[in-house]
Amino acid sequence: MNCRGVSRRLSAFIDNDLSPGIREAVEEHLRHCVPCKRQLTEFEAIVTAAQNLAPLSVSGGFCERVIKAVNSRQETLEVLSALRYRLSLAGVAFMVTSAAIFFLIGPPSPEPTMNISTTQDSYKNLPGNTDFYIHPETRISSFPVPERTQGNLLVEEELVPADSSFRTDEFILPTMENVRESVNDKF
Amino acid sequence: MNNGAKGKNGIKVSDKEIMELIQSGDEKAFTELVTRYQDRLLNFVGRIVTDQETAEELIQETFLRIFNQKNSYAPEYAVSTWIYTIALNLARSELRKRKLRRFLSLDFLKEESDFEIPDKTNVAGEGMAPILQKAIDSLPEDYKRAFILCDVQRLPYQQIAEILRVPVGTVKSRINRARAMLRDKLKPYKEIYYELSRGIPQIISIH
Numbered sequence: 486m487n488c489r490g491v492s493r494r495l496s497a498f499i500d501n502d503l504s505p506g507i508r509e510a511v512e513e514h515l516r517h518c519v520p521c522k523r524q525l526t527e528f529e530a531i532v533t534a535a536q537n538l539a540p541l542s543v544s545g546g547f548c549e550r551v552i553k554a555v556n557s558r559q560e561t562l563e564v565l566s567a568l569r570y571r572l573s574l575a576g577v578a579f580m581v582t583s584a585a586i587f588f589l590i591g592p593p594s595p596e597p598t599m600n601i602s603t604t605q606d607s608y609k610n611l612p613g614n615t616d617f618y619i620h621p622e623t624r625i626s627s628f629p630v631p632e633r634t635q636g637n638l639l640v641e642e643e644l645v646p647a648d649s650s651f652r653t654d655e656f657i658l659p660t661m662e663n664v665r666e667s668v669n670d671k672f
Numbered sequence: 673m674n675n676g677a678k679g680k681n682g683i684k685v686s687d688k689e690i691m692e693l694i695q696s697g698d699e700k701a702f703t704e705l706v707t708r709y710q711d712r713l714l715n716f717v718g719r720i721v722t723d724q725e726t727a728e729e730l731i732q733e734t735f736l737r738i739f740n741q742k743n744s745y746a747p748e749y750a751v752s753t754w755i756y757t758i759a760l761n762l763a764r765s766e767l768r769k770r771k772l773r774r775f776l777s778l779d780f781l782k783e784e785s786d787f788e789i790p791d792k793t794n795v796a797g798e799g800m801a802p803i804l805q806k807a808i809d810s811l812p813e814d815y816k817r818a819f820i821l822c823d824v825q826r827l828p829y830q831q832i833a834e835i836l837r838v839p840v841g842t843v844k845s846r847i848n849r850a851r852a853m854l855r856d857k858l859k860p861y862k863e864i865y866y867e868l869s870r871g872i873p874q875i876i877s878i879h
Contacts, residue, residue, distance in 0.1 A: 493845075493848065494848075495848060495851075496844060496847045496848035496851055497844050497848070500822070500829070500847075502829055502844070524855075527855045528851050528852075528855065531823075531851050531854050531855055531858070532823050532851065534804055535804065535808070535819070535823035535824055536823060536824070536826065538801055538804065538805065538824065539801065540711060540715050541711065541714045541715050541718045541719075541724070542711055542714070543710045543711060543714050543728060543731070544724075544728065547710055547728060547731075547732075548703065548706045548707055548710060550732065551706050551710075551732050551735045551736075552699075552702070552703060552706070554732055554735075554736060555702070555735065555736055555739050558736055558739075558740070562740075
């Protein structure tokens with residue numbers, strides 16, 4: 486065995502943890518190798534010095550403090566355990582009551598929903614043309630007319646036939662000339 | 673180890689028997705376990721966290737956990753292995769907290785205070801033990817734990833492997849490396865630690 490092998494096994498040699506064959510080989514090497522023998526002596530001195538360190542001792546009353554702490558911790562655990570038991574009981578009672586109320590009263594009725602149809606859909610319900618139109622019996626005066634333009638408008642009580650020229654997508658407000666042209670075309 | 677301490681009637685009670693008594697609700701058995709392990713744990717945890725007050729707090733918490741988790745002890749392992757594992761986990765947790773605090777306070781920017789060689793004249797007055805302890809403190813954590821469990825606690829390799837949860841080969845390698853590192857650190861005091869190794873008792877205290 487070479488010096489490296491011995492150096493690696495020196496601690497196990499000191500602690501008597503080598504198999505008999507390897508121990509014998511290490512002993513054989515140590516008999517003639519001075520540096521390895523010196524290293525062994527130094528290791529042994531370190532080990533003995535560490536073992537001779539005066540042992541540390543706990544401060545007075547340590548054991549009593551530990552017992553007291555254990556008892557105190559036990560009491561705390563018991564209180565927590567009791568509290569947890571009560572809390573779980575309260576939880577179960579709450580759930581049972583909630584379930585009973587639910588089955589007795591029944592589920593809440595659904596909120597009435599407002600069925601709002603789009604403006605486009607409401608036009609489809611109108612009789613006749615699917616496009617927006619002014620009904621023949623609609624009075625022109627029913628349009629909101631600003632006061633200052635009122636003088637140019639058609640005379641009240643005059644009927645206006647349904648015509649494409651009155652579509653609101655083209656005219657916001659029929660003028661006097663539009664209405665007159667329309668009447669002349671018809672009659 | 674001390675698995676054969678005497679009970680109240682002078683009959684030797686093993687650690688496993690004590691654990692069985694604790695599991696059956698015997699409070700006196702728990703007191704016996706605390707008495708049996710308090711100093712051993714202090715010599716382990718105290719040398720890892722290097723602060724006696726913190727070490728005692730951690731040991732107290734270790735015993736609290738032992739009591740609260742007494743039914744989770746698996747009899748196929750030695751009681752001491754189980755106890756050391758709990759204590760080591762708490763010590764590791766404490767070291768992690770310290771590391772985080774050190775990081776948050778930006779202390780890590782300061783230079784790490786590695787093992788400094790004190791003046792030889794002071795060694796004669798204070799003794800070699802504080803220097804050896806300081807040298808042990810300066811070891812990397814993995815090597816330090818293995819060294820303390822082996823050379824201070826005198827546990828066998830197999831048990832150290834179980835406590836540290838590493839293979840036995842790794843334990844052997846760490847112990848060998850730790851001893852070599854200590855030898856290098858303490859080279860200037862070779863003659864003095866030879867004296868120490870001859871059995872002259874040295875008083876040591878941790879801060």
